[in-house]
């Protein structure tokens with residue numbers, strides 16, 4: 263065993279781990295950081311997007327080193343009986359640009375790729391080949407793993423990045439085109455389904471077919487064909503695929519968060535990222551939360567490893583309490599609406615004031631916002647809504663992780 267020593271070992275070079283490494287390096291440039299990633303690159307194969315209004319000025323500054331696509335003329339949504347252009351600016355970052363940005367900003371010796379961590383403890387980490395890295399603090403940013411302690415459903419999606427044979431005329435992102443047929447690929451049950459279209463360049467479009475369903479199963483061929491069908495129905499020129507991503511993300515509607523934390527806790531090790539519970543329960547997005555967490559962790563670099571672990575857990579609990587409204591809305595989506603009417607819940611939501619919608623995505627929904635969202639004529643029957651709010655949900659487990 264070699265005896266490498268470091269100030270902080272961050273396990274998992276995904277979105278959360280990478281941003282924590284960057285924020286810590288900016289705050290404490292003299293610190294020795296080890297960002298340890300099992301994969302060949304940082305960030306995996308993702309395209310992360312967010313609204314400009316999700317981030318604080320400090321958050322924007324943290325993301326400044328990354329090349330991103332930026333749209334400053336708002337975005338569109340479409341439903342069977344409602345269309346709207348909203349004004350929030352939209353941003354998108356590809357994981358290849360996340361990797362390039364981090365390798366530019368962090369010292370070369372801080373990043374270890376193709377390195378699988380076999381175990382973590384309060385004093386450091388042990389790699390699969392037996393190498394030991396002693397660390398003053400250890401931060402666990404490995405992937406979220408499905409858990410029977412959490413309840414809910416799934417958001418299932420495939421994205422295809424197409425270079426078109428001719429320029430297109432899409433001016434701004436289409437965040438939700440839910441005017442499409444509301445059916446799920448697996449079986450005959452309906453789900454809430456929408457298309458997402460990003461004009462990445464004059465001749466490049468990124469299409470994503472997304473749906474919310476009870477079962478974490480993806481039919482990749484069918485989703486791929488659906489995207490091709492949508493592109494053709496919309497009259498877009500032909501083109502070639504230059505990138506693809508897919509995901510099955512948890513939509514958390516309830517559960518025993520204390521038991522979940524107990525199940526993932528390693529004494530003295532801080533847990534962050536989606537694994538630590540830092541997600542938007544309904545959209546499954548994490549960018550704004552990961553950015554704010556990275557900044558907050560960097561501000562607390564005086565804490566010992568043990569203290570940081572306790573602080574992260576308290577922050578996760580506070581995040582869980584703060585996000586109860588999104589879990590309630592998730593229950594409405596899965597339990598109150600007849601499957602083919604789930605679209606009505608989002609259609610109604612997108613008639614609400616724009617500032618409320620911005621706060622919803624940024625996980626900053628206020629109490630008056632909550633009243634506004636839940637009151638009024640619901641798009642589902644009142645008894646079903648009441649039963650849904652009181653219901654629990656299905657365990658978030660997967661037989662075969664995908």
Ligand SMILES: Cc1cc2nc3c(=O)[nH]c(=O)nc-3n(C[C@H](O)[C@H](O)[C@H](O)COP(=O)(O)OP(=O)(O)OC[C@H]3O[C@@H](n4cnc5c(N)ncnc54)[C@H](O)[C@@H]3O)c2cc1C
Pocket residue numbers: 273274275276277278279298299300301304305306307308309310311312377378379380403404405406507508509510511534535536537546547548549550
């Ligand atoms: C395809 C896709 C698109 C998404 N798009 C968006 C979006 O547009 N906006 C948004 O806000 N959210 C989006 N999300 C949701 C969420 O932001 C991402 O899942 C995000 O990547 C979660 O970040 P994370 O760092 O917690 O986990 P991950 O990014 O999953 O990172 C975990 C990392 O840990 C590494 N790892 C695991 N075990 C070990 C080990 N033993 N040793 C070393 N390394 C290990 C993994 O290789 C991985 O790189 C998307 C998710 C997916 C899957």
